[in-house]
Amino acid sequence: xxxxxxxxxxxxxxxxxxxxxxxxxxxxxxxxxxxxxxxxxxxxxxxxxxxxxxxxxxxxxxxxxxxxxxxxxxxxxxxxxxxxxxxxxxxxxxxxxxxxxxxxxxxxxxxxxxxxxxxxxxxxxx
Amino acid sequence: xxxxxxxxxxxxxxxxxxxxxxxxxxxxxxxxxxxxxxxxxxxxxxxxxxxxxxxxxxxxxxxxxxxxxxxxxxxxxxxxxxxxxxxxxxxxxxxxxxxxxxxxxxxxxxxxxxxxxxxxxxxxxxxxxxxxxxxxxxxxxxxxxxxxxxxxxxxxxxxxxxxxxxxxxxxxxxxxxxxxxxxxxxxxxxxxxxxxxxxxxxxxxxxxxxxxxxxxxxxxxxxxxxxxxxxxxxxxxxxxxxxxxxxxxxxxxxxxxxxxxxxxxxxxxxxxxxxxxxxxxxxxxxxxxxxxxxxxxxxxxxxxxxxxxxxxxxxxxxxxxxxxxxxxxxxxxxxxxx
Numbered sequence: 001x002x003x004x005x006x007x008x009x010x011x012x013x014x015x016x017x018x019x020x021x022x023x024x025x026x027x028x029x030x031x032x033x034x035x036x037x038x039x040x041x042x043x044x045x046x047x048x049x050x051x052x053x054x055x056x057x058x059x060x061x062x063x064x065x066x067x068x069x070x071x072x073x074x075x076x077x078x079x080x081x082x083x084x085x086x087x088x089x090x091x092x093x094x095x096x097x098x099x100x101x102x103x104x105x106x107x108x109x110x111x112x113x114x115x116x117x118x119x120x121x122x123x124x125x126x
Numbered sequence: 127x128x129x130x131x132x133x134x135x136x137x138x139x140x141x142x143x144x145x146x147x148x149x150x151x152x153x154x155x156x157x158x159x160x161x162x163x164x165x166x167x168x169x170x171x172x173x174x175x176x177x178x179x180x181x182x183x184x185x186x187x188x189x190x191x192x193x194x195x196x197x198x199x200x201x202x203x204x205x206x207x208x209x210x211x212x213x214x215x216x217x218x219x220x221x222x223x224x225x226x227x228x229x230x231x232x233x234x235x236x237x238x239x240x241x242x243x244x245x246x247x248x249x250x251x252x253x254x255x256x257x258x259x260x261x262x263x264x265x266x267x268x269x270x271x272x273x274x275x276x277x278x279x280x281x282x283x284x285x286x287x288x289x290x291x292x293x294x295x296x297x298x299x300x301x302x303x304x305x306x307x308x309x310x311x312x313x314x315x316x317x318x319x320x321x322x323x324x325x326x327x328x329x330x331x332x333x334x335x336x337x338x339x340x341x342x343x344x345x346x347x348x349x350x351x352x353x354x355x356x357x358x359x360x361x362x363x364x365x366x367x368x369x370x371x372x373x374x375x376x377x378x379x380x381x382x383x384x385x386x387x388x389x390x391x392x393x394x395x396x397x398x399x400x401x402x403x404x405x406x407x408x409x410x411x412x413x414x415x416x417x418x419x420x421x422x423x424x425x426x427x428x429x430x431x432x433x434x435x436x437x438x439x440x441x442x443x444x445x446x447x448x449x450x451x452x453x454x455x456x457x458x459x460x461x462x463x464x
Contacts, residue, residue, distance in 0.1 A: 042253060042264070042266075043223075043224075043250055043251075043253065043264070043266045043269070044266040044267075044269065045250065045266075045269045046269055046271075046272075047269050047270075047271040047272075047317070047320055048271075048313065048316075048317040048320065049308070049309075049310065049313070049317070050250045050270075050380075051249075051250070051303060051304065051305030051308055051332055051380045052252060052253065052256075052305075052308070052379035052380040053305075053308040053309050053310075053379070053380060054308075054379060054380070055308075055309070055382055056309075057309040057310070060252070060253055060256065060379035060380065061253040061255050067309070069310070069313075070309050070310050073310040073312070073313045074310065086313065086316065087316055087319065087320065088320075089271060089275075089320050089323055089324055091272070092228070092267075092268050092269075092272045092287075093267075095267070115287040115288055115289070116285075116287075116288060116289030117279045117283055117285045117286065117287050117288065117289045118275070118279070118287060120279075120283060120289070121275055121278065121279050121283065124282075124283075125323060
């Protein structure tokens with residue numbers, strides 16, 4: 001990675017980590033998750049909570065922490081924008097982008113590069 | 127089977143001309159279906175599975191072969207499913223995202239079809255910390271919605287996720303799970319909508335001890351227009367003791383046992399607990415049959431196949447219909463979902 005690229009990653013991390021507890025997956029979907037980072041979910045779920053959420057709304061894997069997706073749902077209801085993005089079907093993670101800058105990937109369109117058949121399925125879906 | 131095709135199609139655009147499995151044929155014809163969870167086995171002898179399967183033949187329409195339930199290794203769901211096919215019992219082969227990456231999941235989806243399974247149930251999977259190998263590296267490469275769409279891609283587009291073509295497409299009736307009883311309750315119907323968009327054609331809902339909560343969920347599901355697109359089956363647990371119920375509530379994540387239900391079992395004398403648990407399951411099945419939009423029940427009992435068989439009989443769910451037949455217009459039966 002170039003020097004400028006490393007600076008960008010450092011800046012993005014410095015901003016997004018304290019704000020959103022961002023895990024730098026490089027393909028940001030915070031707008032679809034009530035600005036709660038879904039990569040904090042121990043099952044890496046990108047499309048909503050699993051069925052194991054405890055009655056008190058905490059995580060089945062870390063029972064002392066709230067479920068990331070319960071927070072995502074609650075926060076999304078408070079946002080003036082992107083509320084309906086909770087209904088979006090988010091594509092699989094490209095694990096090659098871990099630790100890269102989502103801002104750079106958004107600008108270049110790299111974060112929209114999906115497996116060919118996934119893209120075809122999106123087009124078939126109404 | 128052709129008569130089923132004349133019914134209102136469930137998946138608007140994608141409804142197949144011919145059902146891909148017996149379970150699908152029964153659901154499309156409007157029968158109230160019965161599935162059961164196979165007790166997972168831990169041996170290399172197919173006879174163990176065959177014996178369990180034999181007890182269920184003619185009593186259920188399909189049986190679920192679980193995939194390392196509660197994150198504890200067991201005989202693989204593909205192998206168990208294959209033994210069921212050989213025994214003449216239709217399997218619902220479960221696959222989770224916990225133990226396989228997308229390469230292995232696609233290989234096993236093809237493998238399941240190759241070994242004769244025509245129903246698959248695709249889910250996230252319990253966390254590894256729930257099991258007896260908590261030191262395991264969990265995979266979760268895909269989530270359950272990704273897996274649902276991947277199964278659709280294999281079947282409908284005839285390619286792998288990468289776009290590389292298959293020589294033969296698998297034929298599946300694709301199932302998912304959802305938990306109406308876990309928070310965030312308001313989001314659950316929307317998440318089901320996403321699963322339907324991803325490709326779910328039937329859904330087995332989590333164990334139900336809270337019928338009012340389920341009614342609310344079904345109403346929201348109807349508002350979203352999902353009842354025309356997906357069949358809902360509800361899991362019912364045949365409780366045999368207060369201890370088992372307490373275990374479900376306190377140890378198994380995502381199960382909501384209301385205090386009133388717990389109290390009902392706790393207050394009776396211990397020798398009558400099993401009887402009270404049985405009555406509870408019987409009442410739940412009867413209540414579910416009255417809810418428009420519920421197309422069947424999925425019966426579960428830990429090491430309690432006898433209790434499941436007794437429940438099926440007592441609930442008046444016998445004889446099981448043959449795929450290709452139409453349901454008799456009896457009370458509690460619906461001609462079409464929704």
